[in-house]
Structure formats: structure tokens, C-alpha cells
Amino acid sequence: xxxxxxxxxxxxxxxxxxxxxxxxxxxxxxxxxxxxxxxxxxxxxxxxxxxxxxxxxxxxxxxxxxxxxxxxxxxxxxxxxxxxxxxxxxxxxxxxxxxxxxxxxxxxxxxxxxxxxxxxxxxxxxxxxxxxxxx
Ligand code: THU
Numbered sequence: 001x002x003x004x005x006x007x008x009x010x011x012x013x014x015x016x017x018x019x020x021x022x023x024x025x026x027x028x029x030x031x032x033x034x035x036x037x038x039x040x041x042x043x044x045x046x047x048x049x050x051x052x053x054x055x056x057x058x059x060x061x062x063x064x065x066x067x068x069x070x071x072x073x074x075x076x077x078x079x080x081x082x083x084x085x086x087x088x089x090x091x092x093x094x095x096x097x098x099x100x101x102x103x104x105x106x107x108x109x110x111x112x113x114x115x116x117x118x119x120x121x122x123x124x125x126x127x128x129x130x131x132x133x134x135x
Contacts, residue, residue, distance in 0.1 A: 009034060009077040010109070012042045017079050020044035020057070028081045029057035035070035058092035062099065073100035079109040085116035093124040102127075 009032045017030025024047050032042040043060025073096060080086025085108035102121030109115045
């Protein structure tokens, strides 16, 4: 299912991963989001000499999506330079949670082997989100 869009998302994630700025970890990550406007937004990790303030690829892709005017995440690809599939870190699971539904597909790739196909709800069960705030 979704073979064409999946190919485009994988290609976008790989293209942006090649532009990652990761001189400290040497671990490059690309993320590509299919948004509710039908467009693909991508981002890579951007590290910093002050290590804790580096940005993850998912955070960069979300920033691009919001800057581009889209509102919701429909599907996500993450590709990383490790042998295991790169899964979003804990902080990025929460960042994705803000704009995605529990059944939103998240497809995680490493440089070898089969991708891990999961959902936001599997990665972040019983999550806290905007709906919990009484406003
Ligand atoms: N990284 C991401 O960009 N996304 C993740 O979800 C996992 C980790 C980056 C952060 C850092 O630049 C490098 O991978 C090694 O942790």
C-alpha cells in the first residue's frame, strides 16, 4: 500500500540525511513528513558544539512543516546511518504527538535490513497531548 508516496518519503528522508550536520556523533538522520496539505516536509539533525542544544531530524522536519503552513502529520519516514532502524527519540515522539494521531504510521530505516513499521501510538502509548489541556 502507498508504494508511490512511500518511495517519495524514503527518497526525501535520504536526500536530507545526506545534508545532516553531525560532526560530533557522525550519526546522520533524515526525517520526511507527509502532511495534511499533501506535501512532503523534511529535516535532518543539526548538531552543535554545545552538545545538548543540537536538533533532531524529526524536530527539523516538524519545523519545516509548520513554517510551510501545514497543520497535521499523516505519515513519517525516519532514516539513520546506523545498522538498526532509527526510531524517534523520546523527545521526538512527544514532538510528533503534537501533530499526529495514534495510528499515524512511522517507518524507521537503518542502512541495512528491513524497516520497522510502527505507529505513534505504539511508540508513545498513553501519551499526554493537547487534548489533555482544558482550554
Ligand atoms: N537523532 C535524531 O536526529 N533523531 C532521533 O530520533 C534519534 C537521534 C540524532 C541526534 C544526534 O544528532 C544523533 O542522532 C545521535 O544521537
